[in-house]
Structures are given as C-alpha cells and as structure tokens.
Amino acid sequence: MNRNYIYLSILILILSAGVFFLPERDNNQQISPEELMLQIMQPTHYISTDAVAEMIIEKDPTLELIDVRPIDEYNEFSLQNAYNLPLDSIMAEGYQDYLGIEDLNAVFYSNDDIKADQAWVIAKRLGYNSIYVMKGGLNCWIRTIIQPERPEETASSEDFELYNFRRGASQYFSGIEIEIASDDSKSGVNVVRKKKKVVAEGGC
Numbered sequence: 001m002n003r004n005y006i007y008l009s010i011l012i013l014i015l016s017a018g019v020f021f022l023p024e025r026d027n028n029q030q031i032s033p034e035e036l037m038l039q040i041m042q043p044t045h046y047i048s049t050d051a052v053a054e055m056i057i058e059k060d061p062t063l064e065l066i067d068v069r070p071i072d073e074y075n076e077f078s079l080q081n082a083y084n085l086p087l088d089s090i091m092a093e094g095y096q097d098y099l100g101i102e103d104l105n106a107v108f109y110s111n112d113d114i115k116a117d118q119a120w121v122i123a124k125r126l127g128y129n130s131i132y133v134m135k136g137g138l139n140c141w142i143r144t145i146i147q148p149e150r151p152e153e154t155a156s157s158e159d160f161e162l163y164n165f166r167r168g169a170s171q172y173f174s175g176i177e178i179e180i181a182s183d184d185s186k187s188g189v190n191v192v193r194k195k196k197k198v199v200a201e202g203g204c
Contacts, residue, residue, distance in 0.1 A: 045120060046135040047107055049144045050162070053169040056080050064104040068119045069111065077138070079109070080173070087115045090122055099128045109134035109141075145169050 055063045056079070065082035067074045074084040085098050087110075099106055106123075108116040108131065116133045123131050134141070143149075148166035151159040 047132045049141045053145050062105050064106045066108050068115050106131045110137050112137040
C-alpha cells in the first residue's frame, strides 16, 4: 500500500476520533465505528479534480459541491454552484439538509484534504451515502485545473490529452481563451486572454 496513503489514513483516524463518541441520534442508518474505519481505508470516496471539473462543465445534475471552509474563505473564492457548509456547523440543525438528497452525489472540498475528510467521516458516521471528497482540495484544483503544467515532450499521448483537457477547463473557469490543434495531441496551446467581463462570469 502506498506509504502516503497510509499516513493520510492515520491522520484521518486521529482527527476524526471524536466522531466515534457522537451522541446517538434518531437515525437508524448510523454505521458502527468499526464499519466506518473499514470505509475510511478505502480510496473509493475520493474523486479527482479532473472528474469534478468535467462534471461542472457538463452540468452534471447529480453533482452537489459542498465547501466546508469558513464562510469568509468561501466568500473570497469557491467553486461554481458550491454550497457552504462549514465543518464546525455540520452537526447544527438545518445544515444537514444539504446531505442525503436523493439522486445527488455530495462532494466535500476544502483547501486540502483535512477538513473535507473530517466532514466525510462525520457524514458517513451519521449514515449518509453518496458522499465523496475532492482529492487535494482547492490547492490541487489550482495546480491541475487552473494552472496545469505542460508535460515533457517525451510524455505519453494520454498525458497530453489530459493536459489539453485541463487547459480547456482552465479556459472555462478562468476566462482564458485557448486554441488546441485537433490533428496533434502534442501540439502547442495558444492562449489568448478574454475580456475582463468574461473572467468575472467564470465559474471559479
């Protein structure tokens, strides 16, 4: 198993230890601490920034983005159509209306993984399903979607296809116009900044 993943799992367990002592609620779907620990160790609750970007661009109706950062950070910068559910309010009455909505996949995110992981653990302990964490948070979002790095010339065609997707996503979210030649996946990307008006209308 990847060493970084083991360290992250241990960190999640430490940070979320208090969740195991949550008071019992009128929710028959609560899962046991043992089952929760098993699910924490699975990487399937993570979703990549690329997948999130694709769902936003395609206006996937099943996507529900939940920003668990404090309200001031949310107001300064957030992803398109994201709701704000601060981590310290997730147990408050009324806030859980964002969770457990039929046919929606809730994706938690924060600046990195820590607060989003904690939110996922709390929600999972309470019995909610169809909940995920955007891997790497906004820091990874900026690095991969907003400011993607061009692969080396020796990189595979798949790497260049991913890079071209990210550059297109960067155009969508930041208002930078990009021209990508269709006849060569390794071709250069011409970047032309759009008018400021378009930038203001962008998703991020």
